[in-house]
Amino acid sequence: MSRRDREGAGRRDAGLGPPRGVAVLAALAVVLIVLPLVGLVLRAPWSRLADLALDPAIRTALRLSLTASLVALGLSVLLGVPLAVVLARVPFRGRRIVRALVLLPMVLPPVVGGVALLAAYGRRGVVGGPLAALTGVTIPFSTAAVVLAATFVALPFLVVTVEGGVRQLDRGLEEAAATLGASRWTLLRRVVLPGLAPTLAAGAALAWARALGEFGATITFxxxxxxxxxxxxxxxxxxxxxxxxxxxxxxxxMLGISVAVLALLRDRWLGGWRGGDADRGAGGDA
Amino acid sequence: MRPDPRGPRRTLAALSAPMAFLAACAAGPADAGGSGGPDPLVVFAASSLTEAFEALGAAFATIDGGVPVVVNLAGSQTLAAQLIEGAPADVFAAADATQLARVADAGLLAGPAEPFATNRMAIAVEPGNPRGITDLADLARDDLLVVLPAAEVPAGRYARAVLAAAGVTVVPVSLEPDVRAALSKVTLGEADATIVYTSDVAAAGGRVTGVAIPADLNVIATYPIAVLAGAPAGVDAAARFVAFVRSAEGRRILADHGFDAP
Structure with a gap:
């Protein structure tokens, strides 16, 4: 880190660094993001911290949030890792379109996601309508709906992160294993997935945080x-x-939880602080 | 993902179409607001007043001494919380005295709160009442999905008062943040019934059917309105709007939207 900084300083002295205005705007960007968080920390009633553990309404919501977000995470891993492997390794017509569609919930306003989920799984929905008519089961207003909404918004984070991870894998290892007679399943299980572990952890942390924070689609759907x-x-x-x-x-x-998720991802996104391997993995893709 | 020299330019090109569309959409109402005219009056109104206050605002803009009106709509308790947190507004029209009193207690009123309309509760069901809901007791049926406005909003409080008067216990499937959110669950077909204001049933047109609640079980909801201290558009303009809402013309517009006179 220090060597890099010295180099940077040298360049600035030579008049090759960014103009001063850039630094001012950069500082403003930091203030814009940090100030509300500081406000939250200052204004929170720290003396009532115990309420977090004692208030029955909080305990009920916390239990529900943990259950729903972990189930959503499980579904995201179960479905997202195969999708990421296919997107990274299997060339097929329309792959770019499939990827774009899968990433759509990341940029969609959450309330629009809720309206879309109603259109699909609501009592009048494309799937929900026939389901209600045949079985009498309705999805809205159930914990299943919470899980569905959370998975809808979380899955893309897992896919995009893991797909980047698959692309970074050393294919030489897999070719060597294949040459030695490993089957496709063995290859996936013994070579690809172990190499994927760090990216998978990062993708899972991001997806879980997104699932836990889901609001707009949940209240709508x-x-x-x-x-x-x-x-x-x-x-x-x-x-x-x-x-x-x-x-x-x-x-x-919830801010504390988010900070904890970032801490979990520190090797990946904050790596630059410790030696400049920030580009490792797929962070740039997300 | 992969370095693609066409990437940035193509991204910008792809973004330009939706941006142009949004800009075109935004241009319309902005022109209607009239640049260079007087500051618009910002009115915080309970969500049940949506159509009535949009009509009152449009009418007020055309009268002598009137100005354009911008209406911020939400549950009364959300609006009260926003005002207490310092949201700038000129007039507050609430669905009950409790939420207006919270704002008054915070020292945010420029004058007294005055009643301007009343409302009653009704059961809202799907068009044509396919589930055959005829009274409050039916809402306890376990084959029905019933949503209620949350107890924090006036409509939720009134709904619970009505159910208590009828001695009916309802297990709702959702507590909606304002009365219009509860109504929308029925208009979308996701819920079978809810309890809303009679004016909401009128506002929904044919998208719901109203089932009347007998007068001896019903409540009369009185809506108060007040000028806010430090009104950005000026206390005078705000007071003129309040007077207009309470004038014969204002009463007529409110009556058109299903509200009664206080």
Whole structure:
């Protein structure tokens, strides 16, 4: 790190660095992002920290959020890793279109995702309509709807991260293993997946954080009922109008979770701080 | 993903079409607002007042001494929270006295709150009432999906008062953040029934059917309105709007949208 910085300083002295205005704007960018977080930390009622563990409404929402986000993560890994492998390794017509479609939920406004989920799985939906008519099962207002909404928004994060990881793998290893007679399954299980572990962990952390934070699609598609569909982010919105202090406290807790996820990803995205291997993996793709 | 020399230019080209579309959409209402005219009046109104206040605002812009009106709509408790957090607004029209009192207690009113309309509750069901819901007791049927406005919003409080008066216990499948969100679950066909204001049933047109709640079980919801201290558009303009809402013309517009006189 220090060697790099010295080089940078040298370049600035020679008049080759970015103009001063760039540094000012860069500092403004940091302020824009950090200031609200500082505000949250300052305004949160730290004296009520124990409420986080004791308040029954929070415990109910926390249990639901953990369950739903972990199931969503499981589904994302189960379906997302195969999709990532196919996108990275199997050339087929329309691959770019499939990738673009799969990544769409990352850029879609969450409430639009909720409307789309209603259009598919609602009682009048393309799938939900026949399902309700045949079995009497309806998806909206259920915990299944919360999981579906969370998976819808989380899966792309896992796919994009893992696909980048697959592309970075050393194909020489796989060719060697294949030459030695390893079957396709053995290759996947013994060579590809172990090499993928770090990327998979990073993708899983991102996908889980996104699933845990899901709000717009959930309130639109799943509704808002304690114990069934009222997740932590929905509880924050409810408490903001009933007990704002508690909403600040909950927001602080979710900020803490996000920081923990970043810490988990530090080798990947904050690597530059420790020696400049920030480009390792697929961080640039996301 | 892969270095692609065409990448950035193609991305920009792809983005330009939706951006141009959005810009074209945005240009329309901005022109209608009239640049260089007087500051628009910002009115925070309970979500049940959506159509009524859009009509009142449009009418107020055309009268002598009137100005354009921008209406911010949400559940009364959301609006009260926004005002207490410092949202700049000129007028607050709430669906009950409780939420207006929260704002008054925070010292944010320029004058007294005055009643301007009343409303009642009704059961909203799917068009034509396919599930045969005839009274409040039916809402306890376990073959129905019932949503209610959350207890924090006035409509949710009134709905619970009505159910308590009828001695009916409902297990809702969702508690919606405002009365219009509850109504939309029925208009979308996701829920079989909800309890909303009679004015909401009127506003939904044919998209829901209303089932009346008998007067002896019903509540009369009184809507108060007040001028906010430090009104950015000026306390005078805000007071003129409040007077207009309470005038004969204002009452007529409110009556057209299913509200009664206080």
């Amino acid at each position: 799943a509704g808002n009922l304690p114990g069934a569909t009222r997740t932590l982010p929905l509880l924050v919105a409810v408490e903001l109008e009933r007990d704002p202090e508690l909403a600040f406290l909950l927001s602080l807790a």
